[in-house]
Amino acid sequence: MVFSSITFLYYFLPIVLIIYFIIPNKFKNLCLLISSLFFYFYGEGKFLIILLLSCLMNFIYGLLIDKYRNKKLAKIVFITAIVTNIGLLMYFKYLNFFIDNINNIFNTNIPFLNIVMPIGISFFTFQTLSYVVDVYTNKVKASKNLIDFCTYVSLFFQLIAGPIVRYSDIDDELKKRKCSFDEFGSGVIRFIIGLAKKVLIANELGSLVSLLGNIPDKAILTYLIIAVSETLQIYFDFSGYSDMAIGLGKMFGFHFLENFNYPFIAKSITDFWRRWHISLSSFFRDYVYIPLGGSRKGILKHIRNIFIVWFLTGFWHGAAWNFIIWGVYFGILLIIEKYLLKDFLDKHRIFSHIYTLFLVLISFIIFNSESLSEIVVFLKSIFGFNNLPFSNFSTIYYLRSYLVVLLCGIIFATPVVKYWQKIFSKPKLRYIGSFLEISGSMLLLIIITAFLIDASFNPFLYFRF
Amino acid sequence: MKNKIITILFIIIVCGLFLLNIIVKDIDISDSERRYLTKFPDITLSGLLDASVFASIEDYSSDQFVWRDYFRGLKAWVQYNILGKLDNNNLFIEDGQIIKIDYPLNINKVNTFIDKMNLLYNTYLKDMNVYYSIIPDKNYYSSNKYLKIDYDLLFSMVNQGLDYMEYIDLTDKLELSNYYYTDIHWKQETLDEIVDLLSSSMGFKIKDKDYKRHEFTEFKGTYYGQIGLKVPFDKLTYLTNDIIDAASVYDIESKLNTVYEESSLGKMDSYDVFLGGSSALIEITNNSNTSKKELIIFRDSFSSSLAPLLIEGYKKITLVDLRYMNMNLLSDYITFDNQDILILYNTSIINSSDMLKIF
Structure with missing residues (x-):
């Protein structure tokens, strides 16, 4: 089930809200757990067993590590936990990729396995991994309540497309949380903003990309618009989902950390990654980069650590070479920035923004390509090495037709809404601001409903990760 | 608060x-x-x-x-008026006409269409009088503001691929006003020039053009609901005269026995009034024609409204819709024996020729 669907908005959510706010506090986690398991079962059917297995396994690991703390058995359990969690991910996500590459390199004919990847496995596996590591390193106490723990892993707000929530972040709220009109209302606003980002911008840009992709006589401008649209699409799709997750969390009394912070206003690639998919980059920072020594053990080891982290970041996004190249591409850029460009970028602000946007745009061409040859064709076309005309009628037609959506995408990728909110929070304008917020959000909800009812394009890009 | x-x-x-x-x-x-x-x-x-x-x-x-329809209307309104889209679900309105963009041109599908017609010809139609024609979809006549397939390429490909058959060019005889406002099809009452062109090219005569007009004023064509916006009802007119009234109809799929199925009016597809809608094989027999002249039309739904206007020129017209009948079955139903043959498809079918069950 996806948040941007009629079934979620007008069946699942009202039923869960009604039950959740009627029942006594002691049953609220059970209510969230049952609804989350149904939410997963609705989309994934029998793969619910994998989720339950992961929950149970990691709950037991946590208890055992806690019980045998400071003993050898705790380390054995910890290593077992890491191996089984990563093993689960390897089997469902990467096994066929390895088989394919072994066949190509050694000219063998190992048959592919009939494996379907359960949606969200990358997200919930990383959550359980962070839990096990945090319990082992004594950063968090092991959960003694199976229902609370399963609720943490399977919370439908963030189960299938993140953000990656750490147990330590919501440990207290799992036990006790407050719900108020203030929290609920601001959660609603955040949820509707996320929905609007997804339905009115990301889906529309996705449709533009698809239409441009079908043009038989492409021009340089066609590739340029595809590159910009895809970059914006993935941002609005994913940050929209994160907004919805954060908003839903607030409605039910949880406070998740921000996952995006206007990444396109970044003034370097380093800055970009502090603003993009924050929960993933902080996961790799805390659980891979720092344990490897970070930047404290000399230049060579620092470079090695950056490469490992960015190889893994790329590989986490998908079992394909373009994702690995994408990750390594950022690794190289980050090394160059840290050792060569940092001072220059700090001094030249306008250049640094253009530089960042350009490199991010190129990165998403790599990210969205389905093969290495596609990356080459795209880059050659966009830089005018494929003898294409600059423009043509079909491209201009679609550009005209989607111009407002594209402009909205560009404008709302900047903190303009935040700026407006700041202006309207001044005492003189507060009432106007409140009126605009109330009427605007409800109008958006109705328009989004109309788009969902007549939807023809609604995939979530980050589900495949 | x-x-x-x-x-x-x-x-x-x-x-x-x-x-x-x-x-x-x-x-x-x-x-x-x-x-x-x-x-x-x-x-x-x-x-x-x-x-x-x-x-x-x-x-x-x-x-x-x-309130699904209201929500769909709201979406269409937002698409056109807020987001400034030039089309919604590939439909746009120009001069009151709802027009579909059938883009892009699929070269492979056009080639497949040509191959299929060649196979049809080689299997059944050799040494017969074979004519073919292409009906442009409405977008052919829209202004150049909107996206169109490369019609010139489509026509030239088909003309080149079927150059041994006689081509009848309809494009000059049609304009936007020949089509319904809310539907893909042409209006029967405006096909006078088309009938004249076909009769002069194929050598048959239509004398009685004194038709009685029957009007249905609440026609909702294919695009009426798809566009999402509130648009007025369309008008569907069908023509009768003594010859059409006297013609008998045999449909292998239904019990239809008249040229017009008036019970279709006001139902889901009122255009089905013409020969009862889609059917694999329909025979119209002109009981007043004493000649043995027969016509076989390989066709899509456009011919349902055209065929009644041609029946005076023939003893029998057989309409074959290869979307619903496999070509291999034709010999079970038709004896090919010196009939006139007209292959008549609209550009949308040629651009998505997989639906023709020839191979």
Whole structure:
């Protein structure tokens, strides 16, 4: 089930809200757990067993590590936990990729396995991994309540497309949380903003990309618009989902950390990654980069650590070479920035923004390509090495037709809404601001409903990760 | 206070529409979209385990949503007026005409169409009088502001691929006003010049053009509901004269025995008034024609409204729709024996020729 669907908005959510706010506090986690398991079962059917297995396994690991703390058995359990969690991910996500590459390199004919990847496995596996590591390193106490723990892993707000929530972040709220009109209302606003980002911008840009992709006589401008649209699409799709997750969390009394912070206003690639998919980059920072020594053990080891982290970041996004190249591409850029460009970028602000946007745009061409040859064709076309005309009628037609959506995408990728909110929070304008917020959000909800009812394009890009 | 109001309004909208969706009875047919709406699926264990039941529920929930037509209208309005889209669901309105963009031109499909027609010719039509013609879809006549397929390329490819047959060019005889405002098809009452061109090219005569006009003023064509916006009803006119009235009809798929099936008017597709709509094979016999002259039309739905106007020139017209009948079965129903042959398809069919069951 996806948040941007009629079934979620007008069946699942009202039923869960009604039950959740009627029942006594002691049953609220059970209510969230049952609804989350149904939410997963609705989309994934029998793969619910994998989720339950992961929950149970990691709950037991946590208890055992806690019980045998400071003993050898705790380390054995910890290593077992890491191996089984990563093993689960390897089997469902990467096994066929390895088989394919072994066949190509050694000219063998190992048959592919009939494996379907359960949606969200990358997200919930990383959550359980962070839990096990945090319990082992004594950063968090092991959960003694199976229902609370399963609720943490399977919370439908963030189960299938993140953000990656750490147990330590919501440990207290799992036990006790407050719900108020203030929290609920601001959660609603955040949820509707996320929905609007997804339905009115990301889906529309996705449709533009698809239409441009079908043009038989492409021009340089066609590739340029595809590159910009895809970059914006993935941002609005994913940050929209994160907004919805954060908003839903607030409605039910949880406070998740921000996952995006206007990444396109970044003034370097380093800055970009502090603003993009924050929960993933902080996961790799805390659980891979720092344990490897970070930047404290000399230049060579620092470079090695950056490469490992960015190889893994790329590989986490998908079992394909373009994702690995994408990750390594950022690794190289980050090394160059840290050792060569940092001072220059700090001094030249306008250049640094253009530089960042350009490199991010190129990165998403790599990210969205389905093969290495596609990356080459795209880059050659966009830089005018494929003898294409600059423009043509079909491209201009679609550009005209989607111009407002594209402009909205560009404008709302900047903190303009935040700026407006700041202006309207001044005492003189507060009432106007409140009126605009109330009427605007409800109008958006109705328009989004109309788009969902007549939807023809609604995939979530980050589900495949 | 602000958040309190937002909370209350959100709960009212979400829970209110939830309750309404539960209470309001499901609808079988959408008049505006001219299609059957999805019903609640049967729940089976296998369907639950592979989650296919839930995929059907997704379709059901949006199909049966209360005030669906109003919401679709709102979406279309936002698309045109707020987002400034030039088309919605590939449809646009120009001079009152709802026009579909059938883009892009699929070269492979056009080649497949040519190959299929060649096979049809080589299998059944050798040494016969074979004519072919192409009916441009409405977008051919729209202004150049909108996206179009490369019609010139389509026509030249087909002309080159079927150059041994006699081509009858209809493009100069048609304009936007020959088509319904809300439908893909041409209007029967405007086909005078088309009939004249065919008769002069193929050598048959139509003398009685004194038709009686029958009008249906609440016609909702294919695009009426798809466009999502409120548009006026269209007018469907069908023509009769003594010869058409006296003609007998044989349809291998139904019990239709008249040229016009008036019971179709006002139903899901009123255009079915012409020969009862889609059918694999229909024979129209002109009982007043004493010659042995026969015509076979390999056709799509455009010919349903054209054929009645040609019947005076022939003893029998056989309409074959290869979308619903495999070419290999033709010899079971037709003896090919010196009949006139007309291959008549509109550009949309040529651009999606997989639907023709020839190979």
